[in-house]
Every structure is written in C-alpha cells, then in structure tokens.
Amino acid sequence: xxxxxxxxxxxxxxxxxxxSIFVFDWVDEEAALDLGRRIASQAGRAITVHDAQGVPLVxxxxxxxx
Numbered sequence: 049x050x051x052x053x054x055x056x057x058x059x060x061x062x063x064x065x066x067x068s069i070f071v072f073d074w075v076d077e078e079a080a081l082d083l084g085r086r087i088a089s090q091a092g093r094a095i096t097v098h099d100a101q102g103v104p105l106v107x108x109x110x111x112x113x114x
C-alpha cells in the first residue's frame with residue numbers, strides 16, 4: 049500500500065454545469081478508494097480519485113439511474 053497522501057476527489061457527472069472537488073488529507077489509500085467507490089454508488093455520479101500531485105488514480109462510474 050502506498051503511503052502517499054491522497055488529497056482530492058473530483059465529483060463529476062454528464063449534464064452538470066460544474067464539477068465539485070472534495071479535498072481530504074489521508075494517508076490510507078484503500079480508505080480513500082473505498083470512499084470514492086461508495087460516493088459513486090450512492091450519488092449515481094462518476095468519482096475520480098487523485099493522488100496528492102493531482103494524478104488520477106481511478107474513476108468509479110456511478111450507479112445506473114432508473
């Protein structure tokens with residue numbers, strides 16, 4: 049597991065007029081990825097998790113909307 053501090057989540061969705069950014073100062077990469085996964089699932093929006101340097105690590109697709 050990487051000890052690099054993860055610092056931001058970008059919340060985005062097609063059709064939104066803007067993108068929201070949530071910034072967390074965490075060392076636990078697995079916890080940050082788990083939070084990104086849960087937000088995407090519950091919000092129905094794509095969540096991109098970035099490392100402290102702003103490099104995208106993974107994008108979780110949101111749950112399908114009915």
